[in-house]
Amino acid sequence: MHFFDRLADRIAAADSVVSVGLDPDPDRLPDSVLDADLPRWQFNRRIIDAxxxxxxxxxxNAAFYEDPDGWRALQETIAYAHGKDVPVLLDAKRGDIGNTARQYAQILDDEEGPAADxxxxxxxxxRDSLEPFLQRADKGxxxxxxxxxxxxxxxxxxxxASGEKLYERVVHLxxxxxxxxxxxxxxxxTNPDELEDIRELVPDIPFLVPGVGAQGGDAEAAVEHGLADGVGLVNSSRGIIFAGEDADARRDDSGDAFFKAAGQSAKQLKQRLNQFR
Ligand SMILES: O=C(O)c1cc(=O)[nH]c(=O)n1[C@@H]1O[C@H](COP(=O)(O)O)[C@@H](O)[C@H]1O
Incomplete structure (x- = not known):
């Protein structure tokens, strides 16, 4: 199944365009996960549950997993998200010359474990640096x-020289x-004018719109311009996963208050975005 069909199904099922960013900064993890074998995995599991x-x-975001334990945590996380029927977008920002790009693209096809969608x-x-990804018609x-x-x-x-901005050229490409x-x-x-400009250039391409929440971006513009035929994603990472970061919730042994706050934050963002859909 093509990624955007899969995503459209999920948006309909969850009635949500929220992308929950899993950026488990080790310095901000709550006490309740620190004794686990893989604290980042334990953290993500509870965030996904919530x-x-x-x-x-x-x-x-791959930056939070680039060590041996991190990759294990990432694999467990992808499998668990799939078990909840939620697709996974790996934020890796790849791009390199041909043979390296081919190697990078293998991350979409991990034979040892679950792969990102x-x-x-x-x-x-x-273009050639992205070809191994673009060829994967089933992946976004x-x-x-x-x-x-x-x-x-x-x-x-x-x-x-053509009068285009560089980002407009990228969009055209x-x-x-x-x-x-x-x-x-x-x-x-955080760039509502550019969001509008880019949507006019490419009416049919879904956007991933990061920057609401911790970066203070414009949620209404994100929805108004980010969706193509109802499909697109508005991401918040820290604003959701660390919503329960006040001192008491963070030190609570059970972690219940901490993760409950993440669930509430995701729900609130969903409801806020849905006002504009
Ligand atoms: O590609 C991205 O997701 C991305 C692009 C961009 O322009 N800005 C941006 O913040 N991101 C990512 O989106 C996430 C934003 O995190 P929060 O600011 O905590 O919501 C991080 O993982 C960023 O790396």
Whole structure:
């Protein structure tokens, strides 16, 4: 099944476009998971238990898993999310020359364990660097379009000789690369004008819109422009998974209060976004 069909089914089932970002910063984990064999996995398991009713997708960021225990935690997390019938978008921002890109793309096909359903990629090296991902018609490939961070403007807003902005050129290319109908775009919620501009350029491509929550992005613009025919994702990571971070909840041995707060935060974001769908 194609990723965007799978995602459309999940959005309908959960009545949600919330992507829950699984970025388990080791310095912010609650006491209740610290004694586990794999604290990040234990943390994610409880976050998934608390949030899956409201999740269209889980988005683990690879940066939080790049060590041996981390990869085990990631595999367990992907399998567990699939067990709850929620797709997984691995935020890895890959992009490299051909043979390296082919190697990177194997992460979509892990024979040893469960594999992600979609991935984020960096377009800076051009089409061939993304080809091994684009060829995977069943997997979603989210190309960085206009990122949410302040420095996103340093390169992405540069005006080319043609009069286009660089990010507009990337969007145009992403559209050309979409022969398999598996391409999405990453556009930050902190840039509502660019969100609108990009939606006009590519009416049919679903967006992943990060930057609501901790980065203070525009939730209404994220929904208004992020969805293509109702399909797209609005991500919050820290705003959900660390919602229970007040000192008492964090030190509570059971972790119940901490994870309950994550569930409530995911539910609130779902309801807020649904007002604009
Ligand atoms: O590709 C991404 O997901 C991404 C792109 C972007 O422009 N901005 C952005 O914040 N992200 C990711 O989205 C998540 C945002 O996390 P919070 O700011 O905690 O909600 C992180 O994993 C970022 O790496």
């Amino acid at each position: 949030t899956h009713d409201h999740a269209a997708c889980y988005k683990p 979609a991935i984020t990629v960096n377009p800076f090296l051009g 490939v989210f190309v960085l379009g206009r990122t949410s961070n302040p420095g996103g403007e340093d390169l992405q807003d540069l005006e080319l 992403a559209d050309l690369w979409n022969g398999n109908g598996n391409v999405g775009l990453v556009v930050g919620a």
